[in-house]
Amino acid sequence: MFSHKSSPWDAYFLTNTQEGIEAYQAAIAAAVQTLTDWVNPQQKSYSGLAPNVLAADITAMPCCPDKGTDLTVVLNQIGQSIVQNSVSVTHPTCIAHLHCPPLIAALATEVLITATNQSMDSWDQSPAGTIVEQYVVDWLCQLYGYSPQSDGTFTSGGTQSNLMGMLMARDAYAYKKLNWSIQQQGLPPEASRFRILCSDVAHFTICQSAALLGLGHQAVVPIQTDASYTLRGSAVDQAIAALQQQELLPIALVATVGTTDFGSIDNLLELANCARQHELWLHTDAAFGGALALSDHHRNKLIGIEYSDSITVDFHKLFYQPISCGAFLLKNKTHFDLFKLHADYLNPEDNADLGIPDLVTKSIQTTRRFDALKLFVSLQTLGRETLAKILDATIDLASNTAQLIEDDPELELAAYPTINTVVFRYCPQPHSTKHNCLERSNQINRQVRLKLLQQGDAVIAQTKIGAYTHLKFTLLNPRTTLSDIQSLLTQIKNIGSALDV
Numbered sequence: 120m121f122s123h124k125s126s127p128w129d130a131y132f133l134t135n136t137q138e139g140i141e142a143y144q145a146a147i148a149a150a151v152q153t154l155t156d157w158v159n160p161q162q163k164s165y166s167g168l169a170p171n172v173l174a175a176d177i178t179a180m181p182c183c184p185d186k187g188t189d190l191t192v193v194l195n196q197i198g199q200s201i202v203q204n205s206v207s208v209t210h211p212t213c214i215a216h217l218h219c220p221p222l223i224a225a226l227a228t229e230v231l232i233t234a235t236n237q238s239m240d241s242w243d244q245s246p247a248g249t250i251v252e253q254y255v256v257d258w259l260c261q262l263y264g265y266s267p268q269s270d271g272t273f274t275s276g277g278t279q280s281n282l283m284g285m286l287m288a289r290d291a292y293a294y295k296k297l298n299w300s301i302q303q304q305g306l307p308p309e310a311s312r313f314r315i316l317c318s319d320v321a322h323f324t325i326c327q328s329a330a331l332l333g334l335g336h337q338a339v340v341p342i343q344t345d346a347s348y349t350l351r352g353s354a355v356d357q358a359i360a361a362l363q364q365q366e367l368l369p370i371a372l373v374a375t376v377g378t379t380d381f382g383s384i385d386n387l388l389e390l391a392n393c394a395r396q397h398e399l400w401l402h403t404d405a406a407f408g409g410a411l412a413l414s415d416h417h418r419n420k421l422i423g424i425e426y427s428d429s430i431t432v433d434f435h436k437l438f439y440q441p442i443s444c445g446a447f448l449l450k451n452k453t454h455f456d457l458f459k460l461h462a463d464y465l466n467p468e469d470n471a472d473l474g475i476p477d478l479v480t481k482s483i484q485t486t487r488r489f490d491a492l493k494l495f496v497s498l499q500t501l502g503r504e505t506l507a508k509i510l511d512a513t514i515d516l517a518s519n520t521a522q523l524i525e526d527d528p529e530l531e532l533a534a535y536p537t538i539n540t541v542v543f544r545y546c547p548q549p550h551s552t553k554h555n556c557l558e559r560s561n562q563i564n565r566q567v568r569l570k571l572l573q574q575g576d577a578v579i580a581q582t583k584i585g586a587y588t589h590l591k592f593t594l595l596n597p598r599t600t601l602s603d604i605q606s607l608l609t610q611i612k613n614i615g616s617a618l619d620v
């Protein structure tokens with residue numbers, strides 16, 4: 120019989136020994152202390168340290184000393200140099216990116232995910248985990264209106280899910296239209312003529328995917344959106360006609376549900392119609408807007424998503440999960456066969472006959488975290504209605520923020536928000552200087568953002584619309600109030616006017 124004798128390594132691992140359990144409890148308590156020292160009423164959105172100062176501080180610690188130090192001492196050191204110099208994602212004015220405050224339910228579950236250390240590639244590395252992930256994936260497929268023919272997998276996020284979507288599109292086209300297996304034969308001679316259509320404000324990972332898939336950036340055809348940054352079917356039809364004239368081969372159409380800068384949502388029904396007519400793979404990048412499906416008030420914005428051949432959805436955005444957590448969903452699960460592989464040591468072919476599920480067959484990752492658990496626990500704990508309330512509140516905040524900006528003559532709103540992002544700029548006063556207006560506006564807006572970061576008062580983003588640098592708020596935090604925003608806008612105007620000389 121296997122015995123549990125004490126080992127000199129007990130204090131390093133969470134084992135069923137007294138020493139292991141006590142060491143683990145003490146370590147977690149020390150980590151929690153480090154965190155709660157950081158999360159205090161004086162906490163700023165960022166400490167404001169410049170990159171070189173921060174680098175000098177952190178690199179003062181040797182990366183791999185010959186002899187280790189007690190964990191509480193190390194946590195204390197990194198608490199000072201690293202945790203205290205992290206951006207505070209729960210701070211009301213940390214509003215730059217699609218970077219959410221994570222739910223406590225999910226944070227607690229992370230403790231279980233990391234300590235149980237299940238790996239999602241094979242059943243014998245994650246028996247319960249495999250069932251949970253499949254259960255959550257099946258629920259997601261239903262949420263987006265897919266039939267039981269659908270399936271999916273958890274991913275590291277939108278980048279991986281978009282890559283999988285483009286991979287499926289490329290391989291399905293070659294298989295169906297050219298009788299060619301890219302998995303077996305590599306790229307076909309026609310590949311240099313493959314084209315992927317998306318809006319001119321689609322996420323950059325569509326271009327990145329095309330490059331990684333051997334099609335090059337040349338394969339991506341950005342199509343002009345309308346005044347509200349929405350891609351319309353008529354523009355797609357025109358683009359396809361132009362490509363056909365050049366004997367190029369449109370293989371896929373990407374719809375974006377929540378563009379990163381504007382939150383705009385492409386016209387899903389029109390794009391589904393184009394995709395059907397022209398036999399294109401329709402991939403919907405709902406990394407940002409996928410969570411709208413939870414809300415009774417906003418679900419209608421996703422009408423038509425069910426026609427997509429594949430969907431990207433991110434949970435480390437509007438599902439309030441800690442990084443990383445995303446999913447890739449497929450309308451027709453047989454498409455996973457396009458990249459299916461069997462490894463004798465991991466997922467032998469007879470597993471299917473034996474009724475053993477292997478999630479690795481559906482993923483481009485092998486070892487993979489059990490991230491489905493934190494989403495599952497969050498859904499159990501908050502329930503759909505509370506999650507929807509959080510979502511609705513943040514969307515209302517974005518809309519009220521836009522109104523404040525629109526009513527302010529010193530600020531210019533770029534577009535009315537569809538979800539949570541508000542893009543605007545400080546407008547310099549029109550007085551005569553040697554600088555032209557565009558250059559002055561760009562300099563001032565860049566400086567405003569930098570000053571707020573250096574002062575630790577707010578972490579906001581910048582982006583460009585045409586030649587103009589704009590500022591961006593991404594309002595995911597339900598604790599941010601309109602009065603926080605009012606104060607921040609006043610500060611932006613004060614900094615802007617002080618620079619506007």
Ligand SMILES: Cc1ncc(COP(=O)(O)O)c(C=O)c1O
Binds near residue numbers: 217277278378404433
């Ligand atoms: C629309 C969209 N798609 C894809 C991504 C990439 O997602 P991730 O950062 O999770 O890889 C983002 C990231 O912000 C996004 O906004």
